[in-house]
Amino acid sequence: MAKQKYDVVVVGAGPGGLCCNALLCKWGLKTLLVDKNTVPGGKAITVERNGFLYDLEPKLQVPMTGSAFPQLYAELGIEDQLGAIPCEQVSMSYRHKSADKYKTTVMGQTAKDPKPLFDLWGLDEKEREEAIPTLAELAFLTPEQFDAMDDMTFDEWLSQRKVPWGVYSFFAMQANGSLAEPIDLVAASEQGAIMQHIATAGGGGYYKGGFGRMLGDIADYIKANGGEIRMGTRVEKIKVSNGRVTGIATDNEDFDASIVVSDVGIQPTVLKLVGEKEFDKSYVNYVKDLLPGWAFTAVRYFLNKKVVKEQMAMIYADETWLNMERFLKIRAGHVPEEVLAFFTVPSNYDPSMAPADKQCIIAGTICAPDPKAPEIEMQNNKIDQMLDKIFPGFMDACYERQATGPAEISAATRDSVLPGQGGECVGLAQIVGQCGKHKPSQKTPIAGLFIVGADAGGRGMGTHQSGESGMNGARLVRRYHTMRQAAT
Ligand SMILES: Cc1cc2nc3c(=O)[nH]c(=O)nc-3n(C[C@H](O)[C@H](O)[C@H](O)COP(=O)(O)OP(=O)(O)OC[C@H]3O[C@@H](n4cnc5c(N)ncnc54)[C@H](O)[C@@H]3O)c2cc1C
Structure with missing residues (x-):
């Protein structure tokens, strides 16, 4: 039987691959999406x-x-399906380094009035006056000004201003929470823009039925518009001949295409699926030197009663956010007294996501992306202790607990192809030298091979960044496809 020929094969049905594939289908290209x-x-x-x-x-x-996602849904004409639910209530718990106990405040997502945070941090009048110019500057920076901050860390940007400790500590926690990065490596352009977005438009929310439902609807759009999807199929090889893509080999079948879009990470794509020998040594070294982002180790708690009223919570102390020094200490075996913890309660956004009398709380703390990291269990146990401290009786109400760390995340998504890499929360680290104008190109040196997802072509927070990259990648691919048609 003659083999099917596709205009484009997309490898990976993460947010990047799905967004890219949906637009390609909308524009009439013949596509195959394959995911393991x-x-x-x-x-x-x-x-x-x-x-x-x-x-x-x-x-x-x-x-x-x-x-x-709202942009993509609108472009696909399915905007009434999106089901976005902005976060209305965050529980923010903070302990100053001089205090024994945590203070908690419940606030809205945007921080147009900084008073609740100033109170939480215990700032005196003079410190409040000192904080305002930097917060106001951040709120009004333009996209062009953010672009100019690609080459400095957020720590460097803050150190050029006079900011009280409470403000610095909050930003350091946010660098861990929003990008899974340390404040002393994260690019000021990325972190600054995210802080501005959170303060002015709210940074958090959820989708009715979960993120998977929202992404599943994009997969349904692909199928309904002529795209073929093969789930449960691992791609073993992206086939290349004379520097050009020719298709893919899966665990049971080969498929031909002159364009392949990879959503599995730039390092697994280049070093494993294509293979080093197809690239120049300098490109291989460049790819090998890219630093993976940090991970989150997550614990899911199933509770026999409703313990938490808010939609999300952040629990941190001056000693618990991680910069490089603290991270390396933990990696060397240090056991911290406490960890920072974040959690969401899906049913506090969409009550249909849990039985009426129960709650599922999904919590996490920052950790190494190394699937073999030995400290993960200790960090998970510390999350239990933190939740019990802030919400007394929390663990008593828990009848089932499940954990997912970098080992499980890597097994489910990104292959570990270099030591210490694979369990990343987002993808490549969004640090100086790897984002903004320094982000890897979506177009690779192999003709017809493109990268989408967290590692190339987008910016900002995790799922959004990958979605944006998928949409940008789709435009790039459509132009390439049109040019190839013109050339033949
Ligand atoms: C603990 C944790 C917390 C997070 N919190 C947030 C958050 O609060 N906000 C936010 O926006 N984002 C968050 N993210 C990040 C977000 O989920 C990711 O940034 C996003 O999913 C990355 O999308 P992607 O398309 O780049 O790739 P992925 O989501 O990694 O998808 C890649 C796909 O490729 C497939 N694949 C890999 N190799 C192969 C192969 N050889 N053959 C076939 N298929 C293959 C995988 O199965 C997978 O489906 C979080 C992630 C984690 C792990």
């Missing part, structure tokens, strides 16, 4: 079990306004 998992969504799948619907990891900081 049985459900689409990548790191953002939603699971249904025992009356609960839940994501495997805490999804907290996702812009609900101006993000990739």
Whole structure:
């Protein structure tokens, strides 16, 4: 039987691959999407079990306004299906380094009035006056001014201003929470723009039925518009001949295409699926030197009663956010007294996601992306302790606890092809030298091979960044496809 020939094969049904593929279908290209998992969504799948619907990891900081998904849904003409639910209530718990106890405040997502935060941080009048110019400057920076901040860390940007400790500590926690990065490596352009977005438009929210439902609807659009999807199919090889893509080999079948879009990460794509020998040594070294982002280790708690009223929570102390020094200490075996913890409660956004009398809480803390990291269990146990401290009786109400760390995240999504890499929360680290104008190109040196997803072509927070990259990648691919047609 003659083999099927596709205009484009997309490898990976994460947010990047799905957004790219949906637009290509809308524009009439013949596509095949292949993913090794049985459900689409990548790191953002939603699971249904025992009356609960839940994501495997805490999804907290996702812009609900101006993000990739409302744009894509509008472009596909399915905007009434999006089901975006902006976060209305965040529980913020903070302990100053001089205090024994945590203070908690419940606030809205935007921080147009900084007073609740100033009170939480315990700033005196003089410190409040000192904080305002930097916060106001950040709120009004233009996209061009952010672009000019690609080459400095957020720590460097703050150190050029006079900011009280409470403000610095909050930003350091946010660098861990929103980008899974340390404040002393994260690019000021990325982190600054995210802080502006959170303060002015709210940074968090959820989708009715979960992230996986929202992404699953994109997969349904692809199928309904002529795209073929093969789930449960691992791609073993992206085939290349004379520097050009010719198709893919899966665990049971080969497919031909002169364009392949990869959503599996730039390092697994280049070093494993294509193979080093097809590239120049300098490109291989460039790819090998890219630093993976940090990970989150997540614990899901199933509670026999409703313990938490808010939609999300952030629990941090001056000693618990991680910069490089603290991270390396933990990696060397240090056991911290406490960890920072973030969590979401899906049913506090969409009550249909849990039985009426129960709750599923998905919590996480920052950790190494190394699937073999030995400290993960210790960090998970510390999350238990933190939740019990802030919400007394929390663990007593828990009848089932499940953990997902970098090993499980890597197994489910990104292959570990270099030591210490694979369990990344987002993808490549969004640090100086790797984002903005320094982000890897979506177009690779192999003709017809493109990268979408977290590693190339987007910016900002996780799922949004991958979605934006998918949409940008689709435009690039369509132009390339048209040019190739003109050339033959
Ligand atoms: C713990 C945790 C918390 C997070 N919190 C947030 C949050 O609050 N807000 C937010 O916006 N984002 C969050 N994210 C990040 C977000 O989920 C990711 O940034 C996003 O899913 C990345 O999308 P992607 O398209 O780049 O790739 P992925 O989601 O990694 O998808 C890649 C896909 O490729 C498939 N694949 C890989 N190799 C192969 C192969 N050889 N053959 C076939 N298929 C293959 C995988 O199965 C997977 O489906 C979080 C992630 C984690 C892990």
